[in-house]
Amino acid sequence: MIEKTVVLIKPDGMEKHVVGAIIDRFERAGLVLSALKLVQLTQPILDTWYAHHKDKPFFPELSKQMMSTPVVAMVLSGEGAIQKVFDICGPTDPAEAAPGTIRRDYGVDKPHNVVHRSDSVEAAAKEIGLLFTPDELH
Numbered sequence: 001m002i003e004k005t006v007v008l009i010k011p012d013g014m015e016k017h018v019v020g021a022i023i024d025r026f027e028r029a030g031l032v033l034s035a036l037k038l039v040q041l042t043q044p045i046l047d048t049w050y051a052h053h054k055d056k057p058f059f060p061e062l063s064k065q066m067m068s069t070p071v072v073a074m075v076l077s078g079e080g081a082i083q084k085v086f087d088i089c090g091p092t093d094p095a096e097a098a099p100g101t102i103r104r105d106y107g108v109d110k111p112h113n114v115v116h117r118s119d120s121v122e123a124a125a126k127e128i129g130l131l132f133t134p135d136e137l138h
């Protein structure tokens with residue numbers, strides 16, 4: 001099934017200057033860019049984006065970190081895109097990620113894991129709706 005999924009290159013990824021290298025990994029895997037832009041995240045966006053983490057002790061620090069620089073936001077499309085992007089990024093904790101994944105190669109720890117990726121088709125739809133207008137999707 002052709003799916004759409006959202007990837008954010010988080011502030012720690014922006015500061016490492018690995019935007020091109022990260023996009024290259026997705027394109028080499030056959031994923032297609034449907035949307036791409038720089039976004040300054042805000043607290044209201046993050047309150048909805050991370051609604052499932054709002055009560056966690058790390059939420060205030062996570063929010064601060066996510067707003068510390070603009071982020072690159074993209075929508076990637078392709079056959080089984082959610083799983084493909086999951087495999088390319090690796091799990092949340094870079095220490096548990098396999099060599100060759102983005103989070104293992106560029107990440108430091110859970111708060112600094114370089115990229116966000118949608119967890120599911122439903123999460124992708126919610127995230128696309130929060131960050132993109134219909135005319136920005138190609």
Ligand code: CMP
Binds near residue numbers: 115116
């Ligand atoms: P992400 O997959 O973007 O979604 C939620 C983010 O919260 C996650 O990446 C991590 O950056 C962060 N996160 C998850 N668990 C923890 C934790 N235990 N401590 C700090 N940050 C966390």
